[in-house]
Amino acid sequence: MKTNYIFVTGGVVSSLGKGIVTASLAAILESRGLNVTIMKLDPYINVDSGTISPIQHGEVFVTEDGAETDLDLGHYERFIHTKMTRNNNLTTGRVYSEVLRKERSGYYLGSTIQVIPHITNEIKERIIYCAKNHDIILVEIGGTVGDIESLPFLEAIRQMASNVGREHALYLHLTLVPYITVTGEVKTKPTQHSVKNLLSIGIQPDILICRSDHIISKNECKKIALFCNLPEKAVIPLIDVDSIYKIPFLLKKQNLDEYICNRFKLICNQADLSDWEKVIYEETYTIGKVTIGVIGKYIELPDAYKSIIEALKHGGFKNRLNVNIKLIDSEKIELNGVHLLNDLDAILVPGGFGKRGIKGKILTVKYARENKVPYLGICLGMQVALIEFALNVLNIKNANSTEFDEQCDYPIIALITEWCSKSGDIEKRSKDCDFGGTMRVGNQLCRLIKDSLVFNMYKKEIIIERHRHRYEVNNTLISNIEKSGIKVVGRSIDNKLIEVIENSNHPWFVACQFHPEFTSTPRDSHPLFIGFIKAAKKYHSNYIK
Structure with a gap:
């Protein structure tokens, strides 16, 4: 035809x-x-x-x-x-x-x-x-x-x-x-x-x-x-x-x-x-309400976080909850303090590029971790979660990303070429560093470990998610962090890159390198967002009690 x-x-x-x-x-x-x-x-x-x-x-x-x-x-x-x-x-x-x-x-x-x-x-x-x-x-x-x-x-x-x-x-x-x-x-x-x-x-x-x-x-x-x-x-x-x-x-x-x-x-x-x-029935006939904070740096235009806003709503549909979304400028948290986060039932730190607003995001992660507030970190949101943990739990004062400080002593986040080069193995470096300094973008396979919160949400071991980033978790420095409570629960299919982490000492603390918001739809909400909103509901109920 x-x-x-x-x-x-x-x-x-x-x-x-x-x-x-x-x-x-x-x-x-x-x-x-x-x-x-x-x-x-x-x-x-x-x-x-x-x-x-x-x-x-x-x-x-x-x-x-x-x-x-x-x-x-x-x-x-x-x-x-x-x-x-x-x-x-x-x-x-x-x-x-x-x-x-x-x-x-x-x-x-x-x-x-x-x-x-x-x-x-x-x-x-x-x-x-x-x-x-x-x-x-x-x-x-x-x-x-x-x-x-x-x-x-x-x-x-x-x-x-x-x-x-x-x-x-x-x-x-x-x-x-x-x-x-x-x-x-x-x-x-x-x-x-x-x-x-x-x-x-x-x-x-x-x-x-x-x-x-x-x-x-x-x-x-x-x-x-x-x-x-x-x-x-x-x-x-x-x-x-x-x-x-x-x-x-x-x-x-x-x-x-x-x-x-x-x-x-x-x-x-x-x-x-x-x-x-x-979809309309789920959106209209809700049984409760939760307030989610999205801590970003482009909040002047809400369309900068359009897929995230819609994915949060989709997660609300499946939980029959009205999701009130607060866009909060991370720079204001730097200036005014974390009291701006006090009324939130859950916190999401989305992706982004550049140094501006990073201190506010790290303060946000610290607040969520210490106060047991449900946390979802996406892309940069996972990277700042690891930086915060290294700074405030392991007391590594110079932990950072080479995106924000090229000369930092403890680059927990870096271009893959940077942390591969530490091995000094030129042949291995050229073989393993396929992504170089370019953007890693589009669908990638990820393997989840079965004994994890994330696996229980996906109900499968191999998942496919979309990426958009240049910087990766430094594999050579992750072991100390893992020993102290951060659990790596998802890696790339070749086992070289870290894709998902959880905090073992927190009721719901999940962060991923990929962008789950891009595959969420109103008819089929993404499992991470369904779980995130469910955790927000539980936190809200406990807080009221």
């Missing part, structure tokens, strides 16, 4: 939630038995998201194959079962770098390289490649219609209708219908202008989804349809809701999936959203 293409654009303002709407629509189509995937086209010139500050762009979502991508791919994986890869995210920088590489190699046989056709052809080839073996691909174009950066992508998707046939291409446009408090009415004019912008580059939208914080009446929908040259049933109002996991139901209620299937002449099952009904 030929693949059908749905191109999702946004207008009026940015941050309308194209990623959530795209993922929600994909979830409905998938529930009809269709094989669905999603692709994100990002207009920034960076080759990928890996070097962009989380404060500017939000979190870097890591795929199974090790691509550092836009956070919207996290939304996609939370809503559909299809796993994203590096092919599901394409940036302007990646497009131009590939075209320039081809030009330097003589691929274009001396042609003058231009945006049309060379850049647009590269974009189209990537879209078609990503769409292979799927019934439907939804292609989200980042940015807002009218942005100069998005023009090559918009031109490419305009051309796609000719390449795949208009009957296999559908254009969905997401707009804002603002409510004017003074006049007490919603305004359709911004949507009309946004569609006019699309028309000016040759794209007639087939469907409009109109976001608003107020109800859009049938008369207003009729007006939008008339001015935008659309049937009324193709104008879908989407009012704000208190949970993103309700959006599939709102779209389904307005028969959007039926309209699309009829448009593509697809014969398939009716949508079955029973899994999502269970």
Whole structure:
């Protein structure tokens, strides 16, 4: 069967939630038995998201194959079962770098390289490649219609209708219908202008989804349809809701999936959203509440910890608990003290890079360890846990990471090349230090020991988790720490790298080098987050008593 293409654009303002709407629509189509995937086209010139500050762009979502991508791919994986890869995210920088590489190699046989056709052809080839073996691909174009950066992508998707046939291409446009408090009415004019912008580059939208914080009446929908040259049933109002996991139901209620299937002449099952009904039930009918502190350094933009926030909520669903998440700046803990942690039922220290805020994270770990507060350390959160233990339990005053102090006397955390070189065995060093100083990223196998808290949560010995880090636990220095209460309960499959630790003298103290938040979904919460929230509930109950 030929693949059908749905191109999702946004207008009026940015941050309308194209990623959530795209993922929600994909979830409905998938529930009809269709094989669905999603692709994100990002207009920034960076080759990928890996070097962009989380404060500017939000979190870097890591795929199974090790691509550092836009956070919207996290939304996609939370809503559909299809796993994203590096092919599901394409940036302007990646497009131009590939075209320039081809030009330097003589691929274009001396042609003058231009945006049309060379850049647009590269974009189209990537879209078609990503769409292979799927019934439907939804292609989200980042940015807002009218942005100069998005023009090559918009031109490419305009051309796609000719390449795949208009009957296999559908254009969905997401707009804002603002409510004017003074006049007490919603305004359709911004949507009309946004569609006019699309028309000016040759794209007639087939469907409009109109976001608003107020109800859009049938008369207003009729007006939008008339001015935008659309049937009324193709104008879908989407009012704000208190949970993103309700959006599939709102779209389904307005028969959007039926309209699309009829448009593509697809014969398939009716949508079955029973899994999502269970999610909403778990989210709505809670039996208690816990407060979780996330101690980070990028809290100016909560999207920097988007997957962690969602994974904590998922853990709450499975425990029937409402999870109140407090984002706390680790630098404020340095300045103001650990009393900022007093009202927390559990503490999570997430990943991060650089020295800023590290003292506050170490103070946080010390507080959690001494006060028996449930602790989950992720990536850097595991590294600072070991540094804190070495400093305050073993009294090793110069314990640190070479990321923060290259000359430290006791580098409990270091680049793998640094601690391998201590052996002086050059042949062994070159053989064992495969990762070098580069990023270890993507899926890695880990073996758990059976006599551990973590094994009891996973219920299996071999697990696969996603990584994103450069620094590792120094194997040559871990033995003293193990003797004093820290238990290494997970190692890489070749037994060379430490992946998971527990504190034997603490009721629930777990830290891992990988990022479990990337594989948590509302339908299948990650076992570590389920266990973490369960521990928070127990701590809360004991504290109340």
